Amino acid sequence: MGANTDNNELLPDPLLEVLRRHWGYSSFLPLQERIVGSLLGGRDACVVMPTGGGKSLCYQLPAALRPEQTVVVISPLIALMQDQVAQLDLMGISAAAINSTLSEAERSEVMRNATRGAYRLLYLSPERLAREDTTAWLRRVPVSMFAIDEAHCISEWGHEFRPDYRQLSSLRANFPDCSIAAFTASATRRVRHDIIEQLQLRAPDKYIASFHRPNLRYLVRQCTSREQPGLLRSVLNRHDGASIIVYEPTIARVEGTTDWLNQQGIPATSYHGKMGAAMRRDNQERWMSDEVHVLVGTLAFGLGINKPGVRAVVHTSLPKSIEQYYQEAGRAGRDGQPADCILLWQKRDAGLLAHFVDQVQDDDERERAWQRYHEVRDFAERPQCRHRRICMHFGETPKWSMCSACDVCGQSPEWLVDVYGTSATTSKKKKKSGGAGAVPPRFPASLPAALPPSFASAIEPAAPATEPDHELREYLRAWRRKLAQEKGIPAFIIMQDRSLDEICRLQPHTPAELLEVFGFGERKVAAYGDAIIAALEQFRRSAGK
Numbered sequence: 062m063g064a065n066t067d068n069n070e071l072l073p074d075p076l077l078e079v080l081r082r083h084w085g086y087s088s089f090l091p092l093q094e095r096i097v098g099s100l101l102g103g104r105d106a107c108v109v110m111p112t113g114g115g116k117s118l119c120y121q122l123p124a125a126l127r128p129e130q131t132v133v134v135i136s137p138l139i140a141l142m143q144d145q146v147a148q149l150d151l152m153g154i155s156a157a158a159i160n161s162t163l164s165e166a167e168r169s170e171v172m173r174n175a176t177r178g179a180y181r182l183l184y185l186s187p188e189r190l191a192r193e194d195t196t197a198w199l200r201r202v203p204v205s206m207f208a209i210d211e212a213h214c215i216s217e218w219g220h221e222f223r224p225d226y227r228q229l230s231s232l233r234a235n236f237p238d239c240s241i242a243a244f245t246a247s248a249t250r251r252v253r254h255d256i257i258e259q260l261q262l263r264a265p266d267k268y269i270a271s272f273h274r275p276n277l278r279y280l281v282r283q284c285t286s287r288e289q290p291g292l293l294r295s296v297l298n299r300h301d302g303a304s305i306i307v308y309e310p311t312i313a314r315v316e317g318t319t320d321w322l323n324q325q326g327i328p329a330t331s332y333h334g335k336m337g338a339a340m341r342r343d344n345q346e347r348w349m350s351d352e353v354h355v356l357v358g359t360l361a362f363g364l365g366i367n368k369p370g371v372r373a374v375v376h377t378s379l380p381k382s383i384e385q386y387y388q389e390a391g392r393a394g395r396d397g398q399p400a401d402c403i404l405l406w407q408k409r410d411a412g413l414l415a416h417f418v419d420q421v422q423d424d425d426e427r428e429r430a431w432q433r434y435h436e437v438r439d440f441a442e443r444p445q446c447r448h449r450r451i452c453m454h455f456g457e458t459p460k461w462s463m464c465s466a467c468d469v470c471g472q473s474p475e476w477l478v479d480v481y482g483t484s485a486t487t488s489k490k491k492k493k494s495g496g497a498g499a500v501p502p503r504f505p506a507s508l509p510a511a512l513p514p515s516f517a518s519a520i521e522p523a524a525p526a527t528e529p530d531h532e533l534r535e536y537l538r539a540w541r542r543k544l545a546q547e548k549g550i551p552a553f554i555i556m557q558d559r560s561l562d563e564i565c566r567l568q569p570h571t572p573a574e575l576l577e578v579f580g581f582g583e584r585k586v587a588a589y590g591d592a593i594i595a596a597l598e599q600f601r602r603s604a605g606k
Contacts, residue, residue, distance in 0.1 A: 079125060083152040085560075085582035090115045092268050097122050099242075100206060105265040106242040107212075107257055109455075112388065113369070113395035114270055116244045117145060120208040121182060125154045129178040130205040135187055135229065137211050140345060142184040144367050147550050149182060153584040158184035178203045187214075191228035196235050204239050207232055209260065212243035216255035218429065219248065219384070233261040247388040250456040272387070272455045276394045279447035279467040280477055281404045281440075289377060290321070292405050292477065296375055297327055297355065299476045300401070303372035304348070307357045308389060310378040310413070318377070319357045332358035349551035351542045360385075368551065369396035370558030375403045379410040382433035383440055383454045396559045403477070406441055414438075444469050533565045533600055540596045544589075555589060556580060568597060 076097070080086050089097075092110065096119040099106050110116045124132035136142050142158035149156040157171045157180050175183055176198070183202070189195055213219040215226035232241060243256050243265075257265060284292055297305060309315045312333045322329040330344040330353045348356040349368055356362065374393040380386040386404070394400030414434055421427035440450055447467035452459050463470045538561065545552040556564070560580040567578065572590030575581045581590075 076122075076126075079122065081582065083122075083125060083154060083582045083584065084118065085576070085578070085580045085585060092270050093119055096266075096268050099266040099268075100240070101126065103206075103240050105240050105262040106268065107253060107262060107265045108242065108244045108268045108270075109248050109253060110244070110246060110268070110270040111272060111274055112246045112391035113274070113397065114246070116210070116246070119244070120206070120242060121145075121149065121154065123206070124181040127181065127205055130203050131175060131178060131180050132182050132206045132208055133199065133202075133204050134182055134184045134208045134210060135190060136184050137186065137214065137223070139186075140342070141210075141367060142186075144551060144554065145182075146184060148554050151554060151585055151588060152582060154182070155180050156182040156184070159189060160184075160186060172198055176201045187223070187225040187229060190232075191225060196231075199236070204236060206240045206242060207236070209241065209243045211245060212256050212260075213245040213248045213252050213384075215243075215259045216248070216252045217426075218255055219252045221385075227259065230259050230261065233263075246391060247384045247455075249384070249454070269457075272452045272457050273448055273459065273464075274391060274394065275448075275464070275466060276397055276399050277390070277402050277466065278399065278472055279390070279402050279404075279451075280473060281406070281447065281468055282473075282477060283441070284405050284407060286407060286409075289405055289407070293318075293375060293377065294325065294327075295476050296373060296401070296403055297322070299474075300373045302354060304351065304368060304370055305355045305373045305375065306362070306371060306389075306392060307355060307375045307377065308362075308380075309357060309359060310410070312359060314377070315357050315359055322355060322357070327355060328353045329355035329357055332356060332362040334359065346551070349553070350545045351538060351552050352546075360389075367395075368392070368553055370398075370553065371395065371400065372398075373401040373403065375405065377405050379404075379406045379414055379437055379441060381414065381430075381437065383436050383451065384433075386437065386440070387451055387455075396557055398559065404441065411438055446470050530565050530568075532604065533568075533597075534561065536600050537561050537565065537596065544592070556585075556593075564593065564597075569594065570597075 076094075077088075080089070091114075092108075093115050096106060096108055100120060100123045108116060108119060110119075120132055120134065124130075134142075134145075136145075139158075139160045139162060142160060143162075146156045146158050157174070159168055159171055163171070171183075174180065185195070190199075209215070209229060211221070212226075214221050214223040215229060216222060232239075241260055241262055243260055243262065245252075245256070248256065253267075253269075256262075282292065293307070307318060307329075309318055312335055315331050315333050319329050319331040330347050332341055332344050336344070344356070345362070347353050371393045374390050376386065376389070380389065390402035390404075393402055411434075414437075418427060418430040418434055421430050436454065440447070440454075443450075446462060446464050446469050448464035449459050449462065466472055541552050541555050541561065545555055548555075557580050560578055563578045564575070567574070569575055569578070572586050572594055575586045575590050575593065576583070
């Protein structure tokens with residue numbers, strides 16, 4: 062699926078040069094270049110792009126090209142704002158955020174700077190934007206565009222409806238000369254229409270990327286309460302040392318699972334809504350900086366989380382909707398590398414979901430909740446290609462019927478199937494797919510011959526020709542973690558796992574050679590190049606290489 066737009070705005074010649082200099086990328090992901098063209102042309106846009114598809118770059122790059130003008134980004138989470146501002150600062154793009162973490166003096170300084178056009182990007186929450194004093198101040202800021210992140214939250218048909226997002230409908234009246242762009246990763250056709258209507262987008266360019274994430278492997282397994290701990294342990298063993306998210310349905314389950322994992326010798330931390338803000342922040346930062354590899358959380362964790370190298374997301378109960386599952390599972394493999402999305406559900410989950418649906422007071426909302434309940438239960442129980450089922454839920458009809466990357470299509474591995482016998486899916490099929498059990502975490506995301514070229518072009522190589530030096534990789538991971546702690550930023554901002562692996566393979570000897578590494582633009586090389594080369598030299602001396 063592509064864009065139904067006739068926008069033919071010419072992109073500036075140095076566009077790729079800006080992409081390389083600031084982001085360290087040599088090319089765009091599918092649809093990114095066309096979306097950038099729309100936004101540079103001053104057009105409204107509605108963009109539906111899966112997690113990891115590069116939504117933020119679509120509005121950050123136009124902002125970088127507009128001196129003395131500001132793109133205002135509406136973002137739901139403080140942590141996401143802070144991460145993006147830190148990344149932009151490292152890339153040499155001026156940005157700021159106004160949120161509750163700032164003192165009154167800091168907030169006043171940001172507001173003064175913004176009125177004189179000091180920031181290319183300014184991050185605000187929907188709650189702050191709804192304030193009358195914010196609107197009055199923003200009228201003095203040279204705003205070029207509003208970018209609405211997680212735009213599905215504005216729709217009552219969405220799975221994460223937030224009333225504060227409804228206030229964004231006033232943007233068109235208050236800022237009639239500014240374009241508005243809505244971005245989301247999980248919106249059905251009905252939600253997309255609601256987004257356009259609520260934001261009063263004017264003849265928007267619509268960009269609907271494929272909902273197919275071929276680097277993800279969906280594994281669904283019905284189990285009993287007795288079986289589930291062993292299955293979870295098997296998953297974590299298989300992805301030992303990798304970043305993992307485990308979603309539990311209740312706070313009690315989060316705390317119990319976290320305690321159990323630590324008793325098993327698997328360092329884990331927890332995240333839920335009843336924790337104090339400081340503890341939530343500290344636990345999240347421990348996970349983001351790779352101090353611990355496993356984070357166990359409720360639904361309170363994850364919206365807007367921007368960690369590229371998550372290798373597995375595990376749900377231990379049925380989610381409330383397919384949209385919720387797609388969004389949460391999609392936090393795996395944002396770097397384009399293979400990752401596992403594992404749903405370990407029990408029959409009792411369905412009863413619990415049904416109980417909560419019955420408690421909904423509003424008749425219309427209860428009807429929508431029942432619809433979501435039946436859809437997600439059908440997804441879990443019916444032996445139909447998981448990738449195809451998700452695509453069709455969002456209104457996309459693939460031309461292929463098998464994905465080669467889910468349990469239904471023969472990808473149930475031994476480490477999941479054989480803990481307590483054959484999986485439910487393979488048992489129904491009365492067979493195992495040849496070689497399926499030997500598929501490693503970095504599985505080749507083999508694609509059907511009929512897969513459209515636009516899908517294939519979005520896939521990063523499943524595995525490098527040569528594996529990085531394991532000792533060097535662990536050395537650099539520890540070095541990165543220490544530096545991140547010193548700087549007070551997530552480790553992935555210094556460099557993503559993919560960048561770290563490329564450094565291990567290329568083993569550069571000068572900072573200039575780092576410009577050939579994915580994700581290293583000129584500013585990042587200037588900031589960390591000497592330190593990285595020094596770390597490599599230290600490793601060579603200690604290893605006698």
